[in-house]
Amino acid sequence: MTPYTFDSARIIERREEAEGIYTFVMRFTDPAVRKAYRFAPGQFNMLYAFGVGEVPISIVSDPAEPTRLEHTIRIAGRVTGVMTQWKVGDTVGVRGPYGRGWPMDAARGHDVVIVTGGLGCAPVVGVINYIFRRREEYGTLQIVHGVKTPNDLLYRERFDAWRLHPRTTVYLTADRPDKSWRYRTGVVTELFDELRVSPSAIVMMCGPEVMMHYGVRALRDKGVSEDAMYLSMERHMQCAVGLCGHCQFGPQFVCKDGPVFPYPAVKRWLGVSGL
Numbered sequence: 001m002t003p004y005t006f007d008s009a010r011i012i013e014r015r016e017e018a019e020g021i022y023t024f025v026m027r028f029t030d031p032a033v034r035k036a037y038r039f040a041p042g043q044f045n046m047l048y049a050f051g052v053g054e055v056p057i058s059i060v061s062d063p064a065e066p067t068r069l070e071h072t073i074r075i076a077g078r079v080t081g082v083m084t085q086w087k088v089g090d091t092v093g094v095r096g097p098y099g100r101g102w103p104m105d106a107a108r109g110h111d112v113v114i115v116t117g118g119l120g121c122a123p124v125v126g127v128i129n130y131i132f133r134r135r136e137e138y139g140t141l142q143i144v145h146g147v148k149t150p151n152d153l154l155y156r157e158r159f160d161a162w163r164l165h166p167r168t169t170v171y172l173t174a175d176r177p178d179k180s181w182r183y184r185t186g187v188v189t190e191l192f193d194e195l196r197v198s199p200s201a202i203v204m205m206c207g208p209e210v211m212m213h214y215g216v217r218a219l220r221d222k223g224v225s226e227d228a229m230y231l232s233m234e235r236h237m238q239c240a241v242g243l244c245g246h247c248q249f250g251p252q253f254v255c256k257d258g259p260v261f262p263y264p265a266v267k268r269w270l271g272v273s274g275l
């Protein structure tokens with residue numbers, strides 16, 4: 001058994017979320033693996049397309065049902081391009097779960113603000129679903145999402161469904177809207193003026209680093225402590241277990257020290273060119 005040993009899983013469901021984006025539900029084929037596997041929101045698996053390669057993909061299903069693993073994959077290049085052709089009944093490789101996830105225990109009893117931008121909101125979908133399934137355990141939920149153009153808004157129906165939940169507000173904005181756009185216009189940080197954030201809120205952010213940089217600044221100005229802000233980082237990965245150095249970010253490895261970091265742990269390195 002090496003750190004690279006994977007287990008086999010079978011695809012049991014496939015859904016198209018938007019053009020080029022698919023959700024796959026999978027189940028480990030070995031009952032012993034199925035029984036032992038546990039994960040937390042924000043963790044990821046290395047998914048393996050046999051003969052093609054392995055990539056890190058967030059787990060978006062509910063940890064209360066660990067035998068049913070859900071991953072949403074967007075075609076980005078070579079490996080994900082092949083993965084999006086997976087069909088129900090196909091066998092794939094899975095190793096994980098890896099990394100540190102979102103601070104769901106620290107957030108319990110608090111208001112939560114989720115800030116996401118660009119195309120990469122998969123890591124927060126799991127946390128939003130997690131809170132909805134345990135709605136009474138958390139305070140208000142504010143979801144702030146910014147895109148460049150309306151075409152970049154994935155999961156439009158999900159955002160519309162999320163805003164119907166009690167004690168939940170969804171803010172959507174596009175930098176360059178078209179006639180079909182019925183939400184706000186402008187960059188995501190402009191939405192912060194509208195947020196009513198309690199100083200004890202917990203903030204979870206995911207998206208382009210420049211957006212997170214300005215998001216932290218705006219929320220700090222609203223009285224949120226830096227210790228209460230958590231950022232999900234993305235880096236190229238190979239081993240996912242802290243051995244190869246591909247995901248190094250300052251003194252830390254995104255695969256094992258992250259991908260979710262408390263802001264003070266990455267503050268010094270965020271936005272440093274070349275990191």
Ligand SMILES: Cc1cc2nc3c(=O)[nH]c(=O)nc-3n(C[C@H](O)[C@H](O)[C@H](O)COP(=O)(O)OP(=O)(O)OC[C@H]3O[C@@H](n4cnc5c(N)ncnc54)[C@H](O)[C@@H]3O)c2cc1C
Pocket residue numbers: 044055056057058059071072073074075076077078079080081122123233234235236237259
């Ligand atoms: C912790 C973590 C969780 C992730 N979760 C998801 C998820 O839930 N769903 C999803 O669709 N994708 C997710 N990704 C991104 C996904 O791993 C990459 O899109 C994938 O590795 C691209 O592989 P490829 O061979 O298809 O593309 P390649 O041909 O290798 O690359 C295509 C383009 O994407 C860029 N790219 C590749 N990997 C990364 C990366 N890690 N960070 C930034 N840019 C990259 C390349 O520079 C290139 O421009 C996650 C990444 C990380 C690190």
Ligand code: FES
Pocket residue numbers: 236237238239240241242243244245246247248253254255256
């Ligand atoms: S991916 Fe190898 S050290 Fe993180």
